[in-house]
Amino acid sequence: MTGLVVGSRRFRADREADWSALEALLDRADKTSLRRLSDDDLLALPRLYRAAVSSLSVARATSLDADLVAYLEALSARAYFFVYGVRGGLAARAARFVLRDLPAAVRGLAVETLVALALLALGTVIGFILVNRDPAWYASFVPEALAHGRDPQATTASLRATLSGGGDQPLALLAGFLFTNNARVAIGAFALGFAAAVPTALLMLSTGTMLGAFFALFGGRGLGIELGGWLMIHGTTELFAVVLAGAAGLRIGGAVIFPGASTRIAAAQAAGRQAATVMIGVAAMLFVAGLLEGFARQLVTGTVARYAIAGAMFALWSGYFYLPRRTR
Structure with missing residues (x-):
C-alpha cells in the first residue's frame, strides 16, 4: 500500500505541470475563444491533450487513486471537444443545419417522398370517387370536428360562405388548434414508421381520402x-x-423490413437519425402552415391571391430543399 501511495505521488509530481497548463488553456478558451489563443498555445493544446490522455491510461492501468483518475477523465473529455469538437458557436452550427444538413436529409429521402406523395394522391382519388358516387361516404372520411358544418347536408350558399374567411373564433386560437391537428398527423406518420411502415402508409391514404372527400x-x-x-x-x-x-416514417419502416448487413435495431437507429433531422424541418413547416391557415386564409379572401400565395410557398420550399448547393 505504501508503494502505491509513493508511486501515485511521484506520478502526479512528474506530470502535474502539463495537466495544469492544459487546464489553464481550457479556462482561457472558455472565457474568450480559441481564436484569442496565441499560435504557441494552439500548438501546445493537442500536445497537452495527448499527454493527459496518456496519463489517464497509465492511471487506469496501475490502479492509482480514484480521485486522480476522475480528474484526468474530466480534463481529457473537456480538452477533447476543443481539439476535435465542432468549430464555431451555436449560431454557426444552427446556420449549417438550416443551410446544409436539413436540405441534405430531405434530399436523401427522395424515393420515400415520392412513395408518400403517391399514397396521398391515391387516397385523394379514392375519396373523391367514393364520395362523388355516394355522399354517405363523406362522414367516413371527414371527422365531424373537422367538417365544421361543411357536409353534404349543407346548402351551396353556406358552403360558399365557409370559404370567404373570417369567422367568430379568434384567429390566434384557430391557428393554434389547426397547428396542433396538423402536427398530430405528421408526428403519427413519422412515429408509426417503426411498425414496418404499414400504419404510415394507411395514414397517408386516409389523409388523402379526407382531401378527396372535400373536393367531391x-x-x-x-x-x-x-x-x-x-x-x-x-x-x-x-x-x-x-x-x-x-x-x-417509410424510411424507418424500410430499414426495419430490409436492414441489409446491419441488425434491424442498428438499421432503424441509423434511419431514425436522418428521419429526426427531417422532422425538425417538418415542425418548422407546420408552424408556418398554422400561421397561414389561421391568419392568411382568413384575411386573404380572393381566390387568385390565395393561389398566388400557395404557389409562392410551394416554390419556396421546393427551392430550399431541392436546389443544388455547392459543397465544401
Whole structure:
C-alpha cells in the first residue's frame, strides 16, 4: 500500500505541470475563444491533450487513486471537444443545419417522398370517387370536428360562405388548434414508421381520402376552384410537411423490413437519425402552415391571391430543399 501511495505521488509530481497548463488553456478558451489563443498555445493544446490522455491510461492501468483518475477523465473529455469538437458557436452550427444538413436529409429521402406523395394522391382519388358516387361516404372520411358544418347536408350558399374567411373564433386560437391537428398527423406518420411502415402508409391514404372527400363535396356544388384556393394557401406547406413526415416514417419502416448487413435495431437507429433531422424541418413547416391557415386564409379572401400565395410557398420550399448547393 505504501508503494502505491509513493508511486501515485511521484506520478502526479512528474506530470502535474502539463495537466495544469492544459487546464489553464481550457479556462482561457472558455472565457474568450480559441481564436484569442496565441499560435504557441494552439500548438501546445493537442500536445497537452495527448499527454493527459496518456496519463489517464497509465492511471487506469496501475490502479492509482480514484480521485486522480476522475480528474484526468474530466480534463481529457473537456480538452477533447476543443481539439476535435465542432468549430464555431451555436449560431454557426444552427446556420449549417438550416443551410446544409436539413436540405441534405430531405434530399436523401427522395424515393420515400415520392412513395408518400403517391399514397396521398391515391387516397385523394379514392375519396373523391367514393364520395362523388355516394355522399354517405363523406362522414367516413371527414371527422365531424373537422367538417365544421361543411357536409353534404349543407346548402351551396353556406358552403360558399365557409370559404370567404373570417369567422367568430379568434384567429390566434384557430391557428393554434389547426397547428396542433396538423402536427398530430405528421408526428403519427413519422412515429408509426417503426411498425414496418404499414400504419404510415394507411395514414397517408386516409389523409388523402379526407382531401378527396372535400373536393367531391365542393366540386359537386361548382366550388372546386374556390376550395382549391382555400385549402392550398396553407396546403402546399402543410401537405408538403405531412408528405415529408410520411417519408421519414417509410424510411424507418424500410430499414426495419430490409436492414441489409446491419441488425434491424442498428438499421432503424441509423434511419431514425436522418428521419429526426427531417422532422425538425417538418415542425418548422407546420408552424408556418398554422400561421397561414389561421391568419392568411382568413384575411386573404380572393381566390387568385390565395393561389398566388400557395404557389409562392410551394416554390419556396421546393427551392430550399431541392436546389443544388455547392459543397465544401
